[in-house]
Amino acid sequence: MSNFTEHESLHEYCTYRTGGQARYFIRPKDTQELKTALVWADSMKLPHEVIGYGANILVSDNGYDGLIICLRDFEKTCLRSGNHLLIGAGVLLNDAILYAAEQGLAGMEALSGIPGTVGGAVKMNAGAYGTEMKDIVTRINVLTLEDGTLMERVYTNDEALFDYRKADGLLGKLVLGVDITLTPGDKDTILAKRKEILKQRTEKQPLNYPSCGSVFKRPTGNFAGTLIEQCGLKGYTIGGAQVSEKHANFIVNLGDATSSDIYNLITHVKKTVFIKTKVMLEEEVKFIGNV
Numbered sequence: 054m055s056n057f058t059e060h061e062s063l064h065e066y067c068t069y070r071t072g073g074q075a076r077y078f079i080r081p082k083d084t085q086e087l088k089t090a091l092v093w094a095d096s097m098k099l100p101h102e103v104i105g106y107g108a109n110i111l112v113s114d115n116g117y118d119g120l121i122i123c124l125r126d127f128e129k130t131c132l133r134s135g136n137h138l139l140i141g142a143g144v145l146l147n148d149a150i151l152y153a154a155e156q157g158l159a160g161m162e163a164l165s166g167i168p169g170t171v172g173g174a175v176k177m178n179a180g181a182y183g184t185e186m187k188d189i190v191t192r193i194n195v196l197t198l199e200d201g202t203l204m205e206r207v208y209t210n211d212e213a214l215f216d217y218r219k220a221d222g223l224l225g226k227l228v229l230g231v232d233i234t235l236t237p238g239d240k241d242t243i244l245a246k247r248k249e250i251l252k253q254r255t256e257k258q259p260l261n262y263p264s265c266g267s268v269f270k271r272p273t274g275n276f277a278g279t280l281i282e283q284c285g286l287k288g289y290t291i292g293g294a295q296v297s298e299k300h301a302n303f304i305v306n307l308g309d310a311t312s313s314d315i316y317n318l319i320t321h322v323k324k325t326v327f328i329k330t331k332v333m334l335e336e337e338v339k340f341i342g343n344v
């Protein structure tokens with residue numbers, strides 16, 4: 054298998070820049086390479102995890118004792134067909150947004166600045182500034198491994214069961230590509246909105262430190278960042294991990310954080326917020342390995 058390595062450090066494959074090694078690691082470029090990797094892992098009875106750009110994961114310091122399938126090089130094509138874009142899972146969401154804008158297609162520019170691949174964005178139902186992936190996705194091409202057999206299938210938006218930062222209908226499935234529907238718009242207006250959103254994100258988020266974005270989901274009727282701030286946790290630090298002074302729902306890596314530091318801080322924040330407010334925060338970040 055090409056693009057296959059052993060004992061690969063996952064530091065460079067997650068935006069936290071922490072974590073250990075993957076016992077086996079592959080960066081498939083197309084569906085055939087992906088299928089070969091999955092069949093191999095299945096035949097070796099190895100567990101596997103899929104990652105995109107790694108912008109919403111925390112990797113254990115002990116690494117992952119299985120196969121990590123990294124889809125950041127996967128099917129990097131973005132094609133226009135009328136008001137639709139057909140996008141491979143490995144395309145960066147921001148590249149797709151820029152392509153749509155250049156094509157005079159509106160509807161996804163509010164997602165500007167969300168790091169990650171299109172596959173990861175679909176799986177997480179990523180969203181910002183009033184738009185979520187569920188608002189623009191029409192169909193999703195997926196790959197499943199059922200009883201040792203690989204099957205490609207097309208899911209509709211309804212079948213994906215999109216909800217806040219999740220798509221339960223896609224559990225256990227690999228997103229290969231997506232068909233999104235946009236509306237014709239003025240290129241300059243779309244680009245201006247994109248620019249304004251990028252400006253707001255820079256103003257509000259601690260983008261100068263490694264992070265995974267918001268650590269916790271928004272609890273009903275409240276904001277995680279507000280609760281964390283009200284509990285006096287802004288700036289609270291464990292090892293090299295800190296509750297951001299700029300945005301309390303971000304936990305940042307000050308430079309030498311381990312994943313354990315970050316995990317311990319997540320646990321401390323959850324416990325403190327629960328004791329003080331009776332709200333149980335739920336993580337948005339996904340854990341890889343035994344964190």
Ligand SMILES: Cc1cc2nc3c(=O)[nH]c(=O)nc-3n(C[C@H](O)[C@H](O)[C@H](O)COP(=O)(O)OP(=O)(O)OC[C@H]3O[C@@H](n4cnc5c(N)ncnc54)[C@H](O)[C@@H]3O)c2cc1C
Pocket residue numbers: 068102103104105106107108109110124142166167168169170171172173174175176177178179180181226227228229258260264265266267339
């Ligand atoms: C600075 C910063 C700001 C952020 N702001 C936002 C924001 O405003 N809104 C928001 O929603 N998120 C935000 N995030 C989180 C993150 O950008 C999104 O969750 C993004 O969609 C993750 O994409 P990814 O490719 O990095 O996925 P990864 O982090 O690699 O994976 C996330 C999950 O998706 C799964 N996955 C990834 N690709 C596939 C695939 N092709 N098929 C099946 N499963 C897959 C993984 O198994 C994992 O469970 C932010 C993150 C950072 C670092």
